[in-house]
Amino acid sequence: MGVLLADSYCGTRLFQGAAAVTTSDLVGLRIKTMRRQRGLSQAQLAHPELSDSYVSLIESGKRTPTPAVLELLAQKLDCSLSYLLNGVTAEQMEDIELALGYARLALENGEVHEARTRYAELLADSNLTGLAAIRQDTEFGLALAAEACGDLDEAAGILKRLQGEELAPDRQVDVAVALCRVYRHSDMLSEAIAIGEEFLARSDRPAWSDGLVELGATLLQAYLYSGDLMRARQFSAEVLNAADMLGTLRATVAANWNAAVVAESTGHGEESLSFAERALAIQSENGPSRNSARIRVAVAAMMLRVRPGAVEEARQMLVRARQELAQTSAGALDRANTEVELARAEIISGNYHEAIRHGEAGQALMPSNARSLEAEAHLLVSRAHGALGDTERAEGSLRAVRDWLDPLPDSRRVASTWYAAAETAEFLGDTEGSVDAYQRALACAGL
Structure with a gap:
């Protein structure tokens, strides 16, 4: 023996x-x-x-x-x-890793449809059966590619399936962040909040990290959209403390952005812009261009709300962000949101034909389940048509706003859009429609 x-x-x-x-x-x-x-x-x-x-x-x-x-x-x-x-043989493993690398590169370069195809083809390879970690990486990549293509339902399905598997700690956080974000973009705010809260409350959750701070920031946005300002303020302080403790680039950017969002929600507009511009400056110097472009869009949108006199500066930021997003793995929703904010900037500037062009471009890019943003796009187009005296088209776009908002659960964001729809209906002389929209806004706000 x-x-x-x-x-x-x-x-x-x-x-x-x-x-x-x-x-x-x-x-x-x-x-x-x-x-x-x-x-x-x-x-x-x-x-x-x-x-x-x-x-x-x-x-x-x-x-x-x-x-x-x-x-x-x-x-x-x-x-x-x-x-x-x-x-698998060493040669087969090399082929798999090469294929995965090409898929990642396509996603990073903004070739989102090619990335989606490459990830799907790799998952069809039977050799992945025994390669749990690589298969999970591939499925996660497919979820991100589906999200970038605007298919939020497919992305959520893949991410939910991955949540049911044993994952490495960092991958657990990545999946939770992505799923919380996808639900938030789909206007499924209760689901987004549940994902974030359940993960952060786990007894075996990892210590605070960049990924967890990002999850906290995503959850905070869901609180704000749902109108839970008290919980948002409390949770913002917790995330800010965690970011200060870490001191990393990602956490610092998230901390400043969180502070900006909370400051605006509590009526401190100029303070919110100060935090937001600091987050953008740090991100632009050190981080990926895709994230810089996203923050640039958000800062420009905040500027249009807080400092409408700086509309030209905001418009230039949005034009730059649109160029940056076109060269990255940004999804359809990011690009659609940029067009919507450009439409808003053009309305403030009085360029109504340009506002219509950007609003319709945003609608063309919009994922089917991004109902709140779709409603905002139609609302801006309606306002532009109304300003040009085209009442028929303005009323048609306003009806579309109601169609997109009707199925949505009550939230602060939906209430705000209903209120804006009421003002637009009033401008168009639709008294009955205006009263109905005001009542819907009050109901969404719990009043």
Whole structure:
């Protein structure tokens, strides 16, 4: 009997459920298959370093061999260590990693439809079955690509499925952030809040990190959109403390942006712009251009609300952001939002034809479930047509605003849009429609 090398008694679970398969099961099956293909008995494979009973335990999945034992068995079976571990050869693993790299690059470069296709093709590769971490990376990439293409429902479905698996701590945070964001963009504010709160309340959650601060910022936006200003103010302080403790770029940007949002929501407009501009300056100097463009759009939108006299400065920021977003992996929603804010800037400037052009461009880019933003786009187009004296088109766009808002649950954002719709109806001389919209705004605000 040979010398028995050290071993481990537990294997990593690859799939959840009653029929879960462990890494040990799959490694053992591959060793057994290769041994039989080579025409060897367990004793012949084991001799002289191992015992035949030990090889039997490995093949049955009852023992997880150490790296040294695996390397020895790979030599004896004349196959690669990669095959025994993952079920793929070294060449196949190289092809998979190369394909994943191309998909990531396409997403980073803004080629979102190509990225979506590449991720989907990679997931169809049966060789990913035993590569849990790589498969999860691929599914997460597909979710981000689907989100960028405007398919928020598909993105949410993939992310929910990933939440049900065992994930590395950093990936758990990434999935929670993305799912909270997708739900918020889909106007599913209760679901977005539940995702953020449940993750942050977990007893086994990781310590505060850049990712968790980003999750906190996403959750904070959902609180604000839902009108829960008290909870937003309380939670903002917690996120700010965490960001100060970390002191990293990502956390610092998030902290300043959180402070800006809360300051505006409590009526401190100039203070909010100061925080927002600081966040943009830090992000622009150090961070990815996609995130810089997103913040640039948000700062410009805040400027239009707080400092409408600076409309030309805001418009230039939006034009620059649109150019930046076109060169990154920004999704349809980011680009649609930029067009909507450009429409708002043009209305303030009195350029109504340009406002209509940007509003309709935003509508063309809009994901079907971004109902609040779609309603805002139609509202701006309605106002522009009304200012030009085209009452028929203005009323048609205003009817579309009501159609998009009707199915939405009550929230602060929806109340604000109903109020703006009421003002527009009043301007167009639609007294009955104006009264109805005012009543809807009050109901959404809980009054």
